[in-house]
Amino acid sequence: MAGHDLALDGASVQEALDGLRQTWQQAAGTDPSYDVVSALMTAWSEATLGYLNQLSCEDPLTGLSSQAHLRSRLSEVYRLTGPGGVASHALVVFALAPGEASEDTGDHFTRAMRLARAGELSRTAFARDETVARLGIHRVGILTRRDEHLGRRVQVLRTLLDRLRDPGGEESPVRIWIEGLPTTDVGAGMLLDDLARG
Known part of the structure; x- marks a missing residue:
């Protein structure tokens, strides 16, 4: 969910990863696990792709209108x-x-x-x-x-x-x-x- 919100707020991948690392280190004293980073990046990329698809009048795979x-x-x-x-x-x-x-x-x-x-x-x-x-x-x-x-x-x-x-x-x-x-x-x-x- 955080990755989704960060993408909609316009945060870059680097900003999202830096924010995750800082928060995780403050809360747990370690770097986030692979699973946590993966979840953040998946949510970020899905929100970004959804936004980009809505900007286009055309479905990128079929050429039909979106x-x-x-x-x-x-x-x-x-x-x-x-x-x-x-x-x-x-x-x-x-x-x-x-x-x-x-x-x-x-x-x-x-x-x-x-x-x-x-x-x-x-x-x-x-x-x-x-x-x-x-x-x-x-x-x-x-x-x-x-x-x-x-x-x-x-x-x-x-x-x-x-x-x-x-x-x-x-x-x-x-x-x-x-x-x-x-x-x-x-x-x-x-x-x-x-x-x-x-």
Whole structure:
């Protein structure tokens, strides 16, 4: 927790390590153990990486928009249209099957590449000013206008995604749906959080 707080306060790695050493020597009379230093550095690096990822509009691994960028675009829709006007927009969501991937780093990369390919296909069906963003490990969200062509574009996307094959060459089942937007911007943030966890 201390590493996380230090990173958010802008402390460098050296400042965090120096502070840990001074505190540990005053409290215990020795240098901190490897486990303590490791815990501090892990918390510091995770907070720093999270901050950097939120600065970018793009997910660094897939090239899709980041969830933070999608959240910003949603807030813009609420700001420009007002609570009643959000009915003019929708969130198209699709979820790729998790597959048999383990927690190995290579599997994370394989999943990200499948998601990147799926996002690329979605830009074929949604080629206007839509925001196509990564939502968690297996999901993509597309902020789009709700018009008379939305159902047809979702069907085109479903057809494209049904052809997406996993590395073994078998069909990967894809769930796709249109999500209505909540009446408030806060509700939209909670919806995105729920979708990213699912």
